[in-house]
Amino acid sequence: MWYNPDVAERAIIKPDDEYVVSRLIDYYLLGWERGPIFSPFDLRWVLLPTPPLRTDVEQAVTNLRQTRLAPFLEKAGLFTELSALPEDLFRERILRLRCYLAEPDEPSEELLNKLRLIASLSGLLLEALREGFSPLKLKSALRPLRKSLAVITPELHTLLYSLAEHLSLIGENSPEESDALERETRYRCVEWLGRLHAYWYALLG
Amino acid sequence: MNRPLKLHGWSEHAREEFADILGQSPSDQQMRALLRLWQKHSQEAFLNRHGRWQVKVVYKHKQQSHNLWLVAGEQNGNWLLWTIFEVA
Numbered sequence: 682m683w684y685n686p687d688v689a690e691r692a693i694i695k696p697d698d699e700y701v702v703s704r705l706i707d708y709y710l711l712g713w714e715r716g717p718i719f720s721p722f723d724l725r726w727v728l729l730p731t732p733p734l735r736t737d738v739e740q741a742v743t744n745l746r747q748t749r750l751a752p753f754l755e756k757a758g759l760f761t762e763l764s765a766l767p768e769d770l771f772r773e774r775i776l777r778l779r780c781y782l783a784e785p786d787e788p789s790e791e792l793l794n795k796l797r798l799i800a801s802l803s804g805l806l807l808e809a810l811r812e813g814f815s816p817l818k819l820k821s822a823l824r825p826l827r828k829s830l831a832v833i834t835p836e837l838h839t840l841l842y843s844l845a846e847h848l849s850l851i852g853e854n855s856p857e858e859s860d861a862l863e864r865e866t867r868y869r870c871v872e873w874l875g876r877l878h879a880y881w882y883a884l885l886g
Numbered sequence: 887m888n889r890p891l892k893l894h895g896w897s898e899h900a901r902e903e904f905a906d907i908l909g910q911s912p913s914d915q916q917m918r919a920l921l922r923l924w925q926k927h928s929q930e931a932f933l934n935r936h937g938r939w940q941v942k943v944v945y946k947h948k949q950q951s952h953n954l955w956l957v958a959g960e961q962n963g964n965w966l967l968w969t970i971f972e973v974a
Binding site: 827828830831838841842845846848849850852853854855856 | 897898899934957961968969970972
């Protein structure tokens with residue numbers, strides 16, 4: 682077998698570079714950088730950073746084209762003009778690459794469905810925190826995702842319980858004190874995000 | 887704090903939550919069925935994190951069956967069915 686040490690050296694990507702790309706993809710898909718441990722009851726710890734720019738992710742992926750990861754970029758459909766991809770397709774393809782970075786085998790549809798759902802729910806909860814959704818608006822937006830969670834991630838039953846328990850306090854005629862309910866809803870969003878992200882990292886490392 | 891053995895009624899919010907679960911507005915008869923379920927299972931009720939009494943019951947109606955958490959809260963000295971939820 683022909684071996685060219687120069688080419689091989691260029692193709693090897695440093696483990697820390699690979700780690701950085703993985704984290705950048707996570708950050709882009711989840712909308713939240715992996716941060717310090719915080720208490721959901723102490724919002725001083727909760728930072729809501731702006732997710733990375735898509736162009737930064739595109740550049741990071743492009744930089745991998747000359748590395749050992751090139752075959753995985755190809756399998757994920759990322760050997761193309763990235764800026765021309767519609768957002769949904771771009772997210773789908775970097776999700777696939779993220780799976781290859783965790784395990785070089787084909788990701789199962791079951792795994793992809795779990796990750797898609799976690800990313801959607803994470804995006805919604807972060808949007809609710811950033812935009813200051815009313816509890817009622819959040820409850821309504823969460824409805825279809827709760828149904829999907831029950832089907833796609835039944836192992837997250839205790840999270841489903843937490844969602845159902847808290848959302849049952851929210852309503853047009855809720856007897857709860859509205860300021861307290863709004864405050865607790867924010868705490869819960871942070872708690873749910875923490876649990877979703879922990880699950881994401883448990884699946885992908 | 888003594889757990890309520892009987893509930894005096896329900897909040898409008900509880901009715902709305904039940905409607906959400908059933909997919910249609912419940913009749914008074916269906917709401918009273920929940921009060922009876924509370925009475926039947928009240929000994930199993932526990933204090934939840936909000937300081938309200940909570941118990942799990944199975945509600946059956948026609949072909950449907952729901953595992954419901956009933957939550958009771960006190961309002962103006964009366965125990966009411968405060969809210970209801972189902973974990974999908």
